[in-house]
Amino acid sequence: MIKMRSSIYFLLFASIFSSLLFIGCKESSYDIEMLAHDPETDSIVYKVNTVETLTDLHRLEGRATTVLGGLSIELDYQLQEVRWNEVGSSVAFNALKAGDVYYPEDYSSLAMISVYYGIERAMLFFESVGMEKNRLENLETYYFAEVISIDELGQIEDEAAANNAFYMPIDENDRGFYILPFTIDVGVPLSMNPGVLTHEYTHAVFQELILDNLTNGLAAGQVNDNYLYGLNEGLADVFAVALTGDPDYIRPSISDIQVTRNAAEIIEYKAVYDMDAESLGPLQFNPYVIGAFVSATLYEMERRFQGLPSNSTGIPGLAMRQEVATAAFSSMKALGDYGAEYFVLTDFFNQLLSQFSAARQPVACQVLAERYAIHYSELEVCH
Ligand SMILES: [Zn+2]
Numbered sequence: 228m229i230k231m232r233s234s235i236y237f238l239l240f241a242s243i244f245s246s247l248l249f250i251g252c253k254e255s256s257y258d259i260e261m262l263a264h265d266p267e268t269d270s271i272v273y274k275v276n277t278v279e280t281l282t283d284l285h286r287l288e289g290r291a292t293t294v295l296g297g298l299s300i301e302l303d304y305q306l307q308e309v310r311w312n313e314v315g316s317s318v319a320f321n322a323l324k325a326g327d328v329y330y331p332e333d334y335s336s337l338a339m340i341s342v343y344y345g346i347e348r349a350m351l352f353f354e355s356v357g358m359e360k361n362r363l364e365n366l367e368t369y370y371f372a373e374v375i376s377i378d379e380l381g382q383i384e385d386e387a388a389a390n391n392a393f394y395m396p397i398d399e400n401d402r403g404f405y406i407l408p409f410t411i412d413v414g415v416p417l418s419m420n421p422g423v424l425t426h427e428y429t430h431a432v433f434q435e436l437i438l439d440n441l442t443n444g445l446a447a448g449q450v451n452d453n454y455l456y457g458l459n460e461g462l463a464d465v466f467a468v469a470l471t472g473d474p475d476y477i478r479p480s481i482s483d484i485q486v487t488r489n490a491a492e493i494i495e496y497k498a499v500y501d502m503d504a505e506s507l508g509p510l511q512f513n514p515y516v517i518g519a520f521v522s523a524t525l526y527e528m529e530r531r532f533q534g535l536p537s538n539s540t541g542i543p544g545l546a547m548r549q550e551v552a553t554a555a556f557s558s559m560k561a562l563g564d565y566g567a568e569y570f571v572l573t574d575f576f577n578q579l580l581s582q583f584s585a586a587r588q589p590v591a592c593q594v595l596a597e598r599y600a601i602h603y604s605e606l607e608v609c610h
Pocket residue numbers: 228426427430459460463
């Protein structure tokens with residue numbers, strides 16, 4: 228989730244794997260005990276959740292994703308290629324059933340089911356804000372993937388190898404989530420954090436709705452793509468915050484994050500963001516800076532629509548978070564249909580504003596007047 232962004236630039240070839248065919252089996256609901264973050268005690272607790280979309284409980288296959296184990300890949304940034312050492316295979320979820328509840332029998336089963344559940348929740352949230360059922364089919368989740376990352380100088384990077392999660396598209400048929408090995412002694416593992424899984428899921432949606440429709444092709448790494456990368460990271464946080472109701476959803480998993488990702492912070496857009504987006508190469512540009520601005524701005528819109536005092540604490544309710552998420556989702560769709568040759572961040576806000584009702588627009592414009600002042604004159608709805 229943190230270091231792997233540039234993998235999206237790969238000129239991806241040598242895809243040697245055949246995707247598992249999604250079999251249209253019947254979905255069933257299962258009550259399963261899993262590990263979850265308890266916000267009140269900020270610790271990991273056992274909790275029984277209902278998993279709704281599994282078609283094969285034992286193999287953890289379902290509409291949300293198919294969990295696969297044993298993958299080993301090398302991401303080579305120097306040669307710009309991905310190499311597979313092991314392609315991954317079906318997993319075995321082992322659980323005892325007592326009454327109507329399944330209790331995982333081993334640690335892997337416990338961890339894998341919480342990953343499936345997190346991705347399922349993300350998918351169902353997107354469906355609740357307008358995504359067609361089965362729009363994102365056959366996504367794979369590589370559990371405990373061995374990922375060896377080789378930098379532009381040919382050196383192996385150690386830091387990306389554990390407690391990390393990311394989304395990576397290989398081609399249109401092969402899009403997956405990569406869950407790296409983790410232990411639970413460092414807080415809530417990223418892969419058991421529903422906000423993190425929603426963040427990654429949003430990247431898959433962004434790809435489907437926007438990136439795959441662009442005419443200029445992202446592999447070229449053109450500088451104006453930096454705005455799209457910033458927006459991609461920003462929306463990933465918008466949906467994560469909307470689903471969890473936690474503006475700082477990453478904090479239980481990572482305490483020393485470089486760029487703030489807390490949507491409750493007051494972030495004003497600065498001229499240097501444009502300078503960076505328009506001048507830096509894809510590996511130098513940090514998309515989380517614009518991303519944090521987008522996330523905090525949409526969160527403040529939700530708060531003000533809810534009638535909460537400006538720039539203060541107080542979490543908007545789920546219905547309000549879904550309303551703004553619906554507008555953001557519709558904006559993504561519209562931007563994809565438009566297939567921009569050249570994209571700037573204001574294109575997104577113009578689209579977003581047009582998705583809000585007439586009653587919401589002045590409130591959203593007020594937030595943008597405060598936080599997006601240097602581009603405010605370009606916001607069509609606000610004038
Ligand atoms: Zn991301």
